[in-house]
Amino acid sequence: MQIQLWSIIAHVINALILYLAFRLWLYKPVKKVLDERRRKIVDERNEIEAMNEEARNMKMHYDQVLARAHEDAARITTEANERSKQKAAEVIEDAKRKGQELIAQAQRMADLQLEEARQNARRESAQLVIDLTEKMLARHVTLGDHENLVKQFMDGVDGK
Amino acid sequence: MTRGILTSAFEPSPETLDAITRRFTKLLSDDVLLDVVIDARLIAGVTVDIAGRLYDGSFKGQLEQLRANWIG
Numbered sequence: 001m002q003i004q005l006w007s008i009i010a011h012v013i014n015a016l017i018l019y020l021a022f023r024l025w026l027y028k029p030v031k032k033v034l035d036e037r038r039r040k041i042v043d044e045r046n047e048i049e050a051m052n053e054e055a056r057n058m059k060m061h062y063d064q065v066l067a068r069a070h071e072d073a074a075r076i077t078t079e080a081n082e083r084s085k086q087k088a089a090e091v092i093e094d095a096k097r098k099g100q101e102l103i104a105q106a107q108r109m110a111d112l113q114l115e116e117a118r119q120n121a122r123r124e125s126a127q128l129v130i131d132l133t134e135k136m137l138a139r140h141v142t143l144g145d146h147e148n149l150v151k152q153f154m155d156g157v158d159g160k
Numbered sequence: 161m162t163r164g165i166l167t168s169a170f171e172p173s174p175e176t177l178d179a180i181t182r183r184f185t186k187l188l189s190d191d192v193l194l195d196v197v198i199d200a201r202l203i204a205g206v207t208v209d210i211a212g213r214l215y216d217g218s219f220k221g222q223l224e225q226l227r228a229n230w231i232g
Protein backbone atom coordinates (compact mmCIF):
# COMPACT_ATOMS: atom_id res chain seq x y z
CA MET A 1 0.00 0.00 0.00
CA GLN A 2 1.46 3.22 -1.11
CA ILE A 3 1.16 6.16 1.06
CA GLN A 4 0.43 9.28 -0.80
CA LEU A 5 2.15 12.13 0.89
CA TRP A 6 0.08 14.75 -0.73
CA SER A 7 -3.05 13.04 0.34
CA ILE A 8 -1.84 12.97 3.90
CA ILE A 9 -0.87 16.57 3.75
CA ALA A 10 -4.22 17.37 2.25
CA HIS A 11 -5.96 15.47 5.03
CA VAL A 12 -3.88 17.24 7.63
CA ILE A 13 -4.58 20.58 6.05
CA ASN A 14 -8.20 19.63 5.80
CA ALA A 15 -8.24 18.68 9.45
CA LEU A 16 -6.56 21.89 10.39
CA ILE A 17 -9.05 23.85 8.37
CA LEU A 18 -11.90 21.95 10.00
CA TYR A 19 -10.33 22.54 13.40
CA LEU A 20 -9.92 26.21 12.75
CA ALA A 21 -13.41 26.44 11.32
CA PHE A 22 -14.91 24.59 14.27
CA ARG A 23 -12.91 26.70 16.63
CA LEU A 24 -13.88 29.88 14.93
CA TRP A 25 -17.57 29.29 14.28
CA LEU A 26 -18.60 26.60 16.69
CA TYR A 27 -16.34 26.34 19.72
CA LYS A 28 -16.05 30.04 20.49
CA PRO A 29 -19.78 30.82 20.27
CA VAL A 30 -20.66 27.74 22.27
CA LYS A 31 -17.97 28.58 24.82
CA LYS A 32 -19.23 32.11 24.90
CA VAL A 33 -22.76 30.91 25.49
CA LEU A 34 -21.53 28.49 28.13
CA ASP A 35 -19.43 31.19 29.81
CA GLU A 36 -22.34 33.54 29.73
CA ARG A 37 -24.59 30.94 31.20
CA ARG A 38 -22.03 30.02 33.83
CA ARG A 39 -21.66 33.67 34.74
CA LYS A 40 -25.38 34.05 34.86
CA ILE A 41 -25.70 30.98 37.05
CA VAL A 42 -22.97 32.29 39.35
CA ASP A 43 -24.69 35.67 39.48
CA GLU A 44 -28.01 34.05 40.23
CA ARG A 45 -26.39 31.84 42.85
CA ASN A 46 -24.77 34.89 44.42
CA GLU A 47 -28.06 36.70 44.29
CA ILE A 48 -29.79 33.74 45.83
CA GLU A 49 -27.13 33.57 48.52
CA ALA A 50 -27.57 37.26 49.17
CA MET A 51 -31.32 36.81 49.36
CA ASN A 52 -30.86 33.82 51.65
CA GLU A 53 -28.56 35.85 53.84
CA GLU A 54 -31.05 38.69 53.89
CA ALA A 55 -33.83 36.24 54.67
CA ARG A 56 -31.77 34.74 57.49
CA ASN A 57 -31.07 38.21 58.83
CA MET A 58 -34.73 39.13 58.60
CA LYS A 59 -35.71 35.87 60.26
CA MET A 60 -33.20 36.53 63.02
CA HIS A 61 -34.54 40.05 63.40
CA TYR A 62 -38.13 38.84 63.47
CA ASP A 63 -37.20 36.08 65.91
CA GLN A 64 -35.69 38.71 68.19
CA VAL A 65 -38.74 40.94 67.79
CA LEU A 66 -40.99 37.97 68.46
CA ALA A 67 -38.95 37.00 71.51
CA ARG A 68 -39.15 40.56 72.81
CA ALA A 69 -42.90 40.55 72.10
CA HIS A 70 -43.24 37.31 74.07
CA GLU A 71 -41.21 38.80 76.90
CA ASP A 72 -43.30 41.98 76.84
CA ALA A 73 -46.51 39.95 76.74
CA ALA A 74 -45.33 37.83 79.66
CA ARG A 75 -44.30 40.94 81.60
CA ILE A 76 -47.57 42.71 80.83
CA THR A 77 -49.54 39.61 81.80
CA THR A 78 -47.58 39.29 85.03
CA GLU A 79 -48.04 42.96 85.85
CA ALA A 80 -51.74 42.75 85.02
CA ASN A 81 -52.09 39.70 87.24
CA GLU A 82 -50.25 41.48 90.05
CA ARG A 83 -52.44 44.56 89.65
CA SER A 84 -55.54 42.38 89.57
CA LYS A 85 -54.46 40.57 92.72
CA GLN A 86 -53.63 43.85 94.41
CA LYS A 87 -56.95 45.35 93.32
CA ALA A 88 -58.83 42.27 94.48
CA ALA A 89 -57.03 42.41 97.82
CA GLU A 90 -57.92 46.10 98.15
CA VAL A 91 -61.56 45.39 97.30
CA ILE A 92 -61.69 42.56 99.82
CA GLU A 93 -60.01 44.68 102.49
CA ASP A 94 -62.38 47.56 101.79
CA ALA A 95 -65.37 45.23 101.95
CA LYS A 96 -64.12 43.81 105.26
CA ARG A 97 -63.62 47.29 106.67
CA LYS A 98 -67.06 48.44 105.56
CA GLY A 99 -68.58 45.24 106.90
CA GLN A 100 -66.91 45.79 110.26
CA GLU A 101 -68.09 49.40 110.30
CA LEU A 102 -71.64 48.27 109.52
CA ILE A 103 -71.48 45.64 112.25
CA ALA A 104 -70.12 48.19 114.72
CA GLN A 105 -72.78 50.70 113.70
CA ALA A 106 -75.51 48.07 114.03
CA GLN A 107 -74.10 47.10 117.43
CA ARG A 108 -74.14 50.74 118.54
CA MET A 109 -77.71 51.16 117.31
CA ALA A 110 -78.74 47.93 119.04
CA ASP A 111 -77.06 49.10 122.25
CA LEU A 112 -78.80 52.47 122.01
CA GLN A 113 -82.17 50.84 121.37
CA LEU A 114 -81.59 48.40 124.22
CA GLU A 115 -80.64 51.23 126.56
CA GLU A 116 -83.66 53.22 125.41
CA ALA A 117 -85.89 50.21 125.97
CA ARG A 118 -84.40 49.73 129.44
CA GLN A 119 -84.97 53.37 130.31
CA ASN A 120 -88.52 53.20 128.97
CA ALA A 121 -89.18 50.05 130.99
CA ARG A 122 -87.68 51.63 134.10
CA ARG A 123 -89.66 54.82 133.53
CA GLU A 124 -92.90 52.93 132.97
CA SER A 125 -92.26 50.71 136.00
CA ALA A 126 -91.55 53.74 138.18
CA GLN A 127 -94.64 55.49 136.85
CA LEU A 128 -96.71 52.41 137.60
CA VAL A 129 -95.32 52.08 141.14
CA ILE A 130 -95.95 55.76 141.87
CA ASP A 131 -99.47 55.62 140.46
CA LEU A 132 -100.27 52.53 142.53
CA THR A 133 -98.74 54.07 145.63
CA GLU A 134 -100.74 57.23 145.12
CA LYS A 135 -103.97 55.26 144.79
CA MET A 136 -103.21 53.11 147.82
CA LEU A 137 -102.32 56.15 149.92
CA ALA A 138 -105.49 57.91 148.80
CA ARG A 139 -107.54 54.92 149.99
CA HIS A 140 -105.82 54.24 153.28
CA VAL A 141 -104.55 57.59 154.54
CA THR A 142 -106.09 58.77 157.80
CA LEU A 143 -106.46 62.10 159.53
CA GLY A 144 -103.73 60.94 161.90
CA ASP A 145 -101.40 60.37 158.97
CA HIS A 146 -102.24 63.85 157.74
CA GLU A 147 -101.52 65.45 161.11
CA ASN A 148 -98.26 63.59 161.46
CA LEU A 149 -97.25 64.80 158.01
CA VAL A 150 -98.17 68.38 158.92
CA LYS A 151 -96.09 68.09 162.09
CA GLN A 152 -93.10 66.80 160.11
CA PHE A 153 -93.63 69.63 157.65
CA MET A 154 -93.52 72.28 160.35
CA ASP A 155 -90.47 70.71 161.97
CA GLY A 156 -88.54 70.88 158.74
CA VAL A 157 -90.03 73.91 157.03
CA ASP A 158 -87.03 76.19 157.62
CA GLY A 159 -84.76 73.54 156.09
CA LYS A 160 -86.64 73.41 152.80
CA MET B 161 -97.97 91.57 156.51
CA THR B 162 -97.29 88.72 154.15
CA ARG B 163 -100.20 86.80 152.68
CA GLY B 164 -100.00 83.22 151.55
CA ILE B 165 -102.11 80.25 150.58
CA LEU B 166 -102.30 77.15 152.77
CA THR B 167 -103.50 74.16 150.79
CA SER B 168 -104.45 71.16 152.92
CA ALA B 169 -105.73 67.68 152.21
CA PHE B 170 -108.01 67.91 155.25
CA GLU B 171 -109.71 70.81 156.94
CA PRO B 172 -107.05 72.14 159.34
CA SER B 173 -107.95 72.59 162.96
CA PRO B 174 -107.61 76.12 164.37
CA GLU B 175 -104.63 74.94 166.39
CA THR B 176 -102.93 73.55 163.32
CA LEU B 177 -103.62 76.73 161.32
CA ASP B 178 -102.29 78.85 164.18
CA ALA B 179 -99.15 76.71 164.53
CA ILE B 180 -98.41 76.93 160.82
CA THR B 181 -99.01 80.69 160.79
CA ARG B 182 -96.66 81.19 163.73
CA ARG B 183 -94.06 78.99 162.10
CA PHE B 184 -94.02 81.10 158.94
CA THR B 185 -94.16 84.34 160.89
CA LYS B 186 -90.98 83.31 162.60
CA LEU B 187 -89.46 82.08 159.34
CA LEU B 188 -90.21 85.25 157.39
CA SER B 189 -89.84 87.64 160.35
CA ASP B 190 -93.14 89.23 159.32
CA ASP B 191 -96.81 88.93 160.15
CA VAL B 192 -98.40 86.21 158.07
CA LEU B 193 -101.98 85.72 156.96
CA LEU B 194 -102.83 82.38 155.32
CA ASP B 195 -105.87 81.73 153.13
CA VAL B 196 -106.95 78.11 153.43
CA VAL B 197 -107.77 75.90 150.45
CA ILE B 198 -108.81 72.27 150.77
CA ASP B 199 -107.51 69.96 148.07
CA ALA B 200 -107.91 66.19 148.50
CA ARG B 201 -105.46 65.59 145.63
CA LEU B 202 -102.67 66.24 148.14
CA ILE B 203 -103.72 62.90 149.77
CA ALA B 204 -102.29 64.10 153.11
CA GLY B 205 -100.26 67.05 154.38
CA VAL B 206 -100.16 70.68 153.36
CA THR B 207 -98.47 73.13 151.03
CA VAL B 208 -97.82 76.79 151.71
CA ASP B 209 -97.40 79.22 148.85
CA ILE B 210 -95.94 82.37 150.30
CA ALA B 211 -93.40 85.07 149.49
CA GLY B 212 -92.90 83.68 145.99
CA ARG B 213 -92.00 80.22 147.20
CA LEU B 214 -93.90 76.94 147.54
CA TYR B 215 -93.30 74.90 150.70
CA ASP B 216 -94.53 71.38 150.09
CA GLY B 217 -95.29 68.98 152.95
CA SER B 218 -97.79 66.72 151.19
CA PHE B 219 -97.77 63.08 150.09
CA LYS B 220 -98.54 64.29 146.58
CA GLY B 221 -95.43 66.44 146.64
CA GLN B 222 -93.32 63.57 147.93
CA LEU B 223 -94.66 61.33 145.21
CA GLU B 224 -93.92 63.98 142.61
CA GLN B 225 -90.39 64.27 143.98
CA LEU B 226 -90.07 60.51 143.78
CA ARG B 227 -91.38 60.55 140.23
CA ALA B 228 -88.89 63.25 139.27
CA ASN B 229 -86.01 61.30 140.80
CA TRP B 230 -86.93 58.02 139.15
CA ILE B 231 -88.17 59.15 135.79
CA GLY B 232 -86.34 62.40 135.27
